[in-house]
Amino acid sequence: MSVPLNVLFWIVVIPGTVVLGLLACWIVRKVSALVQWRVGPPLFQPFYDVVKLMGKEILVPQEAQKAVFMAAPLVGMAGVLLLSIMLWRVAFVPAKPFVGDIIVAIYLMVLPSLALILGSSASASPHAAVGTSREMKLVMGYELSLVLALIVVIIKTGGTLNLAEIAQHTTVFSISNMLAFLVALLCVQAKLGFVPFDIAEAETEVASGVLMEYSGALLAVWKLAHAIMLVALPLFLVIVFLGGFDVTFLTMVFRGTFEPTLIMPLVWSICKYVLVLVLLILIKNTNPRVRIDQAMKFFWVYCGVALVAAIILATIGKNFGVSWL
Amino acid sequence: MNQEELNNRLTEIKDKLTAVEQPADNRIWLTCEAENSYEINKFLFEEVPLRFVIATGIDSDDCFEVLYHYAYDETGCMITLKANIGDREKPAIESIAPFLPGAEWIEREIHDILGIDFKNHPDMRRLILSDDWPEGVYPLRKDAEKPVSRPDGEPLTRPTVQSQSPARRTVPLSKPVVVVGPFHPLQEEMEFFQLSVDGEIVTDIDMRISYNHRGIEKISESLQFDQVPFLVSRICGICSASHPLAYVQAVEELAGIKPPERALYVRTIITELERIHSHILWVGLAGHFIGYDTVFMWAWKYREPVLDLLEEITGNRNNYGNVKVGGCREDVPNDLIPKILKELDGIEKKMEMITKAVLDDPVLHARLKGVGVLSKADAVKYAVTGPTARASGVAIDVRRDDPYAAYADLDWNVISQPEGDVFAKAVVRLLETFESIKIVRQALEKLPDGPVAAEVKEIPPGEAVGHVEAPRGETFHYVRSDGGNRPVRHKVRAPSFVNVPSFKASCIGGHIADVTITLAAVDPCYSCTERLAVVDNNKVIHDYDTLLQLSREKTARIRKEML
Numbered sequence: 045m046s047v048p049l050n051v052l053f054w055i056v057v058i059p060g061t062v063v064l065g066l067l068a069c070w071i072v073r074k075v076s077a078l079v080q081w082r083v084g085p086p087l088f089q090p091f092y093d094v095v096k097l098m099g100k101e102i103l104v105p106q107e108a109q110k111a112v113f114m115a116a117p118l119v120g121m122a123g124v125l126l127l128s129i130m131l132w133r134v135a136f137v138p139a140k141p142f143v144g145d146i147i148v149a150i151y152l153m154v155l156p157s158l159a160l161i162l163g164s165s166a167s168a169s170p171h172a173a174v175g176t177s178r179e180m181k182l183v184m185g186y187e188l189s190l191v192l193a194l195i196v197v198i199i200k201t202g203g204t205l206n207l208a209e210i211a212q213h214t215t216v217f218s219i220s221n222m223l224a225f226l227v228a229l230l231c232v233q234a235k236l237g238f239v240p241f242d243i244a245e246a247e248t249e250v251a252s253g254v255l256m257e258y259s260g261a262l263l264a265v266w267k268l269a270h271a272i273m274l275v276a277l278p279l280f281l282v283i284v285f286l287g288g289f290d291v292t293f294l295t296m297v298f299r300g301t302f303e304p305t306l307i308m309p310l311v312w313s314i315c316k317y318v319l320v321l322v323l324l325i326l327i328k329n330t331n332p333r334v335r336i337d338q339a340m341k342f343f344w345v346y347c348g349v350a351l352v353a354a355i356i357l358a359t360i361g362k363n364f365g366v367s368w369l
Numbered sequence: 370m371n372q373e374e375l376n377n378r379l380t381e382i383k384d385k386l387t388a389v390e391q392p393a394d395n396r397i398w399l400t401c402e403a404e405n406s407y408e409i410n411k412f413l414f415e416e417v418p419l420r421f422v423i424a425t426g427i428d429s430d431d432c433f434e435v436l437y438h439y440a441y442d443e444t445g446c447m448i449t450l451k452a453n454i455g456d457r458e459k460p461a462i463e464s465i466a467p468f469l470p471g472a473e474w475i476e477r478e479i480h481d482i483l484g485i486d487f488k489n490h491p492d493m494r495r496l497i498l499s500d501d502w503p504e505g506v507y508p509l510r511k512d513a514e515k516p517v518s519r520p521d522g523e524p525l526t527r528p529t530v531q532s533q534s535p536a537r538r539t540v541p542l543s544k545p546v547v548v549v550g551p552f553h554p555l556q557e558e559m560e561f562f563q564l565s566v567d568g569e570i571v572t573d574i575d576m577r578i579s580y581n582h583r584g585i586e587k588i589s590e591s592l593q594f595d596q597v598p599f600l601v602s603r604i605c606g607i608c609s610a611s612h613p614l615a616y617v618q619a620v621e622e623l624a625g626i627k628p629p630e631r632a633l634y635v636r637t638i639i640t641e642l643e644r645i646h647s648h649i650l651w652v653g654l655a656g657h658f659i660g661y662d663t664v665f666m667w668a669w670k671y672r673e674p675v676l677d678l679l680e681e682i683t684g685n686r687n688n689y690g691n692v693k694v695g696g697c698r699e700d701v702p703n704d705l706i707p708k709i710l711k712e713l714d715g716i717e718k719k720m721e722m723i724t725k726a727v728l729d730d731p732v733l734h735a736r737l738k739g740v741g742v743l744s745k746a747d748a749v750k751y752a753v754t755g756p757t758a759r760a761s762g763v764a765i766d767v768r769r770d771d772p773y774a775a776y777a778d779l780d781w782n783v784i785s786q787p788e789g790d791v792f793a794k795a796v797v798r799l800l801e802t803f804e805s806i807k808i809v810r811q812a813l814e815k816l817p818d819g820p821v822a823a824e825v826k827e828i829p830p831g832e833a834v835g836h837v838e839a840p841r842g843e844t845f846h847y848v849r850s851d852g853g854n855r856p857v858r859h860k861v862r863a864p865s866f867v868n869v870p871s872f873k874a875s876c877i878g879g880h881i882a883d884v885t886i887t888l889a890a891v892d893p894c895y896s897c898t899e900r901l902a903v904v905d906n907n908k909v910i911h912d913y914d915t916l917l918q919l920s921r922e923k924t925a926r927i928r929k930e931m932l
Binding site for chain 1: 545546547548553554555566568569656657658659660661662663664665666667670730732733735736880881882883885
């Protein structure tokens with residue numbers, strides 16, 4: 045890739061991710077609507093929502109810690125953007141990785157939640173305070189499970205901490221990998237704040253909780269960050285658990301060569317992404333919200349047990365060369 | 370205890386009473402002086418024991434009366450204790466709330482509207498009048514005039530909705546408080562709960578209602594007997610068959626009118642269809658409250674055919690305006706019966722699916738079982754009714770206990786559950802839907818031929834009570850006539866009025882997440898609960914004529930579009 049083209053590419057990535065995120069938002073709303081026998085919003089509705097919010101007044105509560113309150117959405121947004129850039133990099137230029145990027149990814153994935161906790165606790169609202177404490181507990185709940193799930197994959201791929209290598213070496217169809225994938229899927233459900241884990245926002249309990257005091261452009265930034273998470277988190281799952289996201293076709297196009305045989309892997313990759321997204325949406329629409337203590341128990345006890353089993357299976361499988369374990 | 374034994378029991382307090390009347394087997398009217406009312410009430414509630422229904426305050430010409438209505442559900446007997454307060458200047462009576470928490474709200478209400486002081490009442494704040502209502506103006510007194518301004522000279526406006534207004538706040542500011550209301554995504558109506566919290570645990574709850582007053586009881590006094598059903602059906606869109614029916618039954622009892630057989634069956638069919646759609650509505654809302662929006666949307670979709678049926682029979686999806694004194698306005702056409710039966714089959718199948726889904730869902734079990742428990746003792750103390758009582762093991766149902774309409778001829782069961790938690794309330798409502806379907810089917814099969822209305826001439830002087838099992842519980846109406854063509858007093862007690870205060874017993878100690886679903890589990894209806902005080906905006910935006918003009922134009926427009 046020539047240097048100008050390279051620069052152009054990275055300029056395209058961020059707006060592209062935002063657009064994809066809004067599209068994913070629309071898919072979430074449309075599929076939910078179809079499940080619920082509603083018509084659902086038009087394609088551009090998430091975009092209209094953000095534009096409308098951008099034009100609204102920003103109200104900051106009188107007793108809020110203004111700087112933290114205002115900075116939090118930007119920090120959260122920066123975190124998910126960085127994460128998505130890292131994941132695109134893994135997909136587009138797998139040859140130039142850096143060691144241990146999975147650990148960086150874990151950190152970047154916590155960043156939006158941390159920013160949300162900071163921002164809402166700075167808003168001096170009792171509803172937000174309840175939401176904050178719930179979000180904190182939730183993060184503590186699912187973070188452990190997510191890390192354990194990643195350890196399963198790391199064991200299976202022989203100890204590499206490199207996302208690009210993991211993407212190529214994962215044995216998708218093995219018991220331990222499927223277990224780890226399911227748990228990680230639920231962790232992503234919680235990270236996205238989807239039912240049954242929308243505990244921190246719980247509209248009918250604490251009236252949007254953590255987001256309660258946000259308005260105008262700041263709320264729009266949160267919405268955008270959420271939209272990007274809808275791209276980045278399923279993409280992460282696809283890369284780590286489902287054998288990677290193959291975009292060789294696109295890189296070839298960027299280089300100026302058109303290779304029709306490479307279309308299929310790309311389509312297949314997109315299918316994997318959509319599959320993960322639809323799974324998330326279906327879980328969202330077939331469950332009631334759980335209580336925070338139930339969520340923590342779920343992640344620590346049930347998911348914990350499943351993951352320990354998966355780790356044992358993976359270790360046995362690795363040492364004895366049984367790839368389906 | 371049968372009726373005779375009950376009568377014997379009541380003779381124990383004979384010497385404290387000034388009069389005893391028993392116009393029918395299961396209607397007893399007792400009269401006493403205000404000084405004795407506390408003891409007699411205590412005897413009736415604790416010793417007999419009777420179920421407290423409500424109290425009515427009346428401004429008679431020379432005195433004030435407080436009527437305590439009780440029910441003995443085993444024989445369906447309604448017992449009313451009349452306490453006369455002679456002192457018109459400073460009317461006062463002993464409060465019964467200390468031993469009967471279910472009477473706390475109604476005493477506050479009577480204090481608001483009639484200015485009767487209840488001695489030793491634990492919490493004599495205003496319940497239904499707005500904060501800027503002037504002191505010493507009691508809207509339900511016969512000499513009351515509409516106040517035009519507040520004491521400070523400001524014009525009277527709509528009730529001020531201030532979430533933290535000092536007059537309304539009882540919980541100290543040092544404690545963290547999570548407020549639900551006055552406008553909150555939990556419920557579509559205005560309500561105001563202040564939850565004192567310790568982390569996620571709710572340690573205390575304070576309730577405020579009264580953001581939606583329409584002065585139904587006051588308006589009712591200015592309407593003729595046959596106009597009132599239209600008014601009371603507008604108390605609540607969902608219970609719009611039960612309220613008029615309870616009123617009409619009270620008037621029919623007062624005047625000794627017997628409606629024709631077919632009318633009784635038509636009433637049964639309408640009220641049961643109403644129960645079906647109301648219970649499905651609750652299932653949907655309950656799903657929404659715990660974040661299960663799919664259940665919300667599905668349940669409401671399944672509810673639509675019921676509303677369509679009601680529209681086909683009465684002309685309206687809600688506010689049917691179908692009952693009148695002496696019978697019904699609209700008949701169930703015989704050629705519609707096959708269609709109703711067919712629709713019922715469809716609804717039954719879908720409800721079976723939903724019921725199975727709810728009863729088998731492990732997440733719902735985890736979320737609803739053992740949550741917001743209202744114990745049987747508390748259910749009795751707060752005098753709750755309907756599914757709220759039946760889910761706490763108090764198996765009362767007006768339809769069985771004091772049969773009206775055609776219920777006595779039909780075969781059906783009263784559903785009750787002992788647990789008292791939110792799950793039990795859901796189970797009761799879901800299973801009741803099937804009973805209702807059963808009732809409608811039988812009523813359609815047995816529907817006798819004949820007219821649906823008897824002729825009514827005069828309403829004699831007297832007083833009577835009527836009660837109906839509405840979807841949310843017992844709807845109670847009391848009517849007094851002086852022989853003219855308007856009621857001199859018409860008291861309405863909607864089920865939520867006694868169900869909502871029971872939150873004090875069921876919410877404290879729960880998580881915030883549990884409390885919100887508990888608040889919704891009694892299926893509260895605030896427009897029913899708040900029907901009384903007169904709110905005068907003093908600003909006429911549309912007067913009667915322009916409104917009539919507007920609605921005529923709209924009707925004409927719709928008719929044109931339909932053709």
